[in-house]
């Protein structure tokens with residue numbers, strides 16, 4: 001019933017996406033084919049071309065793996081986890097990239113927060129997407145703050161990630177999360193869409209505020225785990 005509805009919803013999203021994915025993959029494939037043809041005709045390949053082929057292959061791989069997150073029949077594996085440890089892992093993962101981009105990541109985590117019930121790997125993917133967007137929005141470097149806090153009234157935990165980047169024009173805000181909406185030369189425009197789906201799957205919410213030239217904040221709220229009350233011991 002509810003599961004069926006969810007599955008058919010997902011199918012239609014996957015169906016819509018499939019056409020776009022096919023389109024996105026055709027360009028890098030055409031590039032690679034061209035170079036392979038060159039090898040055939042000239043017997044060898046000059047230096048820069050192998051690099052281009054590799055990066056085009058990486059691009060295909062990346063698009064397909066983002067797509068698979070949506071298309072994979074989800075044997076969902078929800079478990080109890082701490083938001084702060086999820087974010088700690090992602091910060092480590094992005095550490096060297098942040099240093100390269102001259103970006104400082106500043107965690108400001110509340111000292112105690114209730115746990116979540118979640119798909120850890122999927123949430124990691126969400127925060128990876130959001131933090132990468134923040135990094136990419138600051139080509140000149142800057143600061144990313146990550147606030148983790150509790151919203152007790154709503155029984156939610158929240159992560160608010162703010163950058164000092166280029167910002168997003170107000171008229172483009174509604175288009176965020178649209179498949180293949182990107183303004184980056186090597187972007188896929190799938191990150192936010194995948195992230196929104198994952199957050200919705202967790203019955204959470206994602207809100208994006210932005211000011212051009214000042215920066216962007218992404219706030220993600222997720223339901224806190226309901227901690228069973230200890231039974232009154234006799």
Ligand code: ADP
Pocket residue numbers: 129133134137163165166167168176177181182183184186187188189190191192193216
């Ligand atoms: P991609 O990163 O591949 O472009 P996303 O779905 O992650 O795809 O993001 C879509 C678009 O939203 C980006 O191309 C960018 O224009 C805009 N965007 C997202 N996050 C930010 C941010 N923190 N600052 C500025 N623009 C952003």
Ligand code: MG
Pocket residue numbers: 129132133191192
């Ligand atoms: Mg992105």
